[in-house]
Structure formats: C-alpha cells, structure tokens
Amino acid sequence: MLQKDVNPFSISIDNKKPLILDGAMGSLLQQMGFKPDSNIWMTPLNSSLPEIIKSVHRLYIESGADIITTNTFRTNPSALSKVGIHNSAPFVKEAVDLVKETVKGFPIYIAGANAPAEDSYQKVRKLNYNQLEANHKNHIDLLIENDVHFILNETQSHFDEIKIICKYCHSIDIPYIVSILFDEDLNIISGESVEYILKFILEHEPLAIGFNCIAPRLLEYLMEELEIGFNWGFYLNCAGEDYFKKRIDTVVDSIQYVKIIEKYIKFNPSFIGACCGSTSAHIKAIKKFLSEKIN
Numbered sequence: 001m002l003q004k005d006v007n008p009f010s011i012s013i014d015n016k017k018p019l020i021l022d023g024a025m026g027s028l029l030q031q032m033g034f035k036p037d038s039n040i041w042m043t044p045l046n047s048s049l050p051e052i053i054k055s056v057h058r059l060y061i062e063s064g065a066d067i068i069t070t071n072t073f074r075t076n077p078s079a080l081s082k083v084g085i086h087n088s089a090p091f092v093k094e095a096v097d098l099v100k101e102t103v104k105g106f107p108i109y110i111a112g113a114n115a116p117a118e119d120s121y122q123k124v125r126k127l128n129y130n131q132l133e134a135n136h137k138n139h140i141d142l143l144i145e146n147d148v149h150f151i152l153n154e155t156q157s158h159f160d161e162i163k164i165i166c167k168y169c170h171s172i173d174i175p176y177i178v179s180i181l182f183d184e185d186l187n188i189i190s191g192e193s194v195e196y197i198l199k200f201i202l203e204h205e206p207l208a209i210g211f212n213c214i215a216p217r218l219l220e221y222l223m224e225e226l227e228i229g230f231n232w233g234f235y236l237n238c239a240g241e242d243y244f245k246k247r248i249d250t251v252v253d254s255i256q257y258v259k260i261i262e263k264y265i266k267f268n269p270s271f272i273g274a275c276c277g278s279t280s281a282h283i284k285a286i287k288k289f290l291s292e293k294i295n
Helices: 008-014 026-031 050-063 077-081 089-103 129-145 159-171 194-202 216-225 254-267 280-293
Strands: 067-069 109-114 150-156 176-180 208-212 232-236 271-274
Touching (some): 050 067, 050 280, 067 089, 089 109, 089 129, 129 150, 150 208, 159 176, 159 194, 216 232, 232 254, 254 280
Parallel strands (some): 150 176, 208 232, 232 271
C-alpha cells in the first residue's frame, strides 16, 4: 500500500513529468477477436485465458506505463450478480494477482479499477442507494485487501455514487482517484455541473481527479471554462463518439492522440493515459512524447 503521506501524483508534478497510465483492456481484447459478455465485459478471460490478460498488461509496461490497471471493471457485485455469481472475492483476487505477477520486478503502481455499479452511460439506474453503497464498499474493500496501490474509480457519472465513493475512501484513508465522465454542457449524467462535482471530490482529499472516456473536444471545453489547480489527469476515448456501438475500434490513432496531449501538457497533468479504442501504440507514443518534451 502507499503510505498515507505519499502521493505519487504530487511527486509527478514536482518533477514536471506526468505518470503514464496504461491504455484500454476490454476494447483491445475485442480488437484481438475476443467477444465480451454483455454483463461482465472481459472478466471471464481472467480465468479462461490468464496469459492473454497478462500479455496485455506486459504490452503496456513495455510501452512505458507507470500505472497498470486491474481487469476489474466488471468484477463488482452488481455486475456479477447478473450472471448468478454472488461472491466477487475470488474474481477480484484473480484479476489483481494477474497484474502482480506481470509487474513483478518493475517499479509499477497497481490501480484497482472500480466502475459504476451499472453501465457507465446508464441514465436511469435500477439499483437503490443501499445497493449502490454495498456494491462500492464491497468492491473497494476487496481491491484494497488484495494490495492494489490505489482505487481508480473510473467513468463515474452519477453524484450519488461519487458521494458514496468519496465519503467511504476518505473516512478510512483509502488512497483513491475519481475519474469522471461528463457531457458537452459540462454536466455529469445525473445533472450536476463538473465544477460542483470537483469541489465535492476535493473536499474528500483524493490523490487526484481524472477525466476519462470522453471525446477529446470535451476536455477542450472543460479547460476553456475551468482553472485546474489540483492533481489531475486524463485518459480520453479513442473510439469516436458513438458510445453505444457494440464493437469498439480505434478512431483516434497514436499520432493524433499525441497532438491532443500537446494542448494540455502546459496545464501540468499528474497522469496521462488512454481509454476505449486505445492500444499499446498510444502508450508508447505518450512515453516518447514525454521523454522528448520533459527532461
């Protein structure tokens, strides 16, 4: 575990060099020919083809990633219950162990992925507040028990879930990031403004705040409207703006992505990665750009 008084994202700002987060897992596996489960995405591959999962993690390490994310986007209790599984503990352990095995010997941070309880872009949820709370606390606990360095609460877009995550992690000193999804009006899906959400999150002392799975133009809108004065980072959608298509392919290639990064490096991001549609080529390009741009 990270020590409470050590924040790797603050360190990256002091050194003027962002940490590099890895790229997509699920959409990359999809491009490799693997079909996702509609409820638990690529979770089954942790068991059936562990060497494939490790090979993706390894690709990102070799490409220059400082942070590797566990394949736990859909190992949360809510998702697993849809396929008749009511004990998520072995599934979380399995996913984290695959990262541990892969990063052994490398100075890599392990980010434990904690997704929204239901679909990331779902406007109306079926779960009530108590179910949402139980889902997040259980999943976060399991990730921490399996020794991830911090929780990456990603693609969060509903304020009730963000509140649950922030209050819980802050109350028991769990190191965490909240990475949010927002629209062109700079609102999250539940309707609150990004500015309001950022203020709430910051009151609960995260390691950093992220913006992920949004189209590049949305980050541009955000940077035009808000002044970023905290540890922050981004990993953008590289698959275009049709967020509901069944197959996720690369639309923004690595060269285009680096041109996007060039616009925001002056705002001192703490970390940079890439989201849906990205590949190891994107991470390699980020590494090359940062190595040449920042000594």
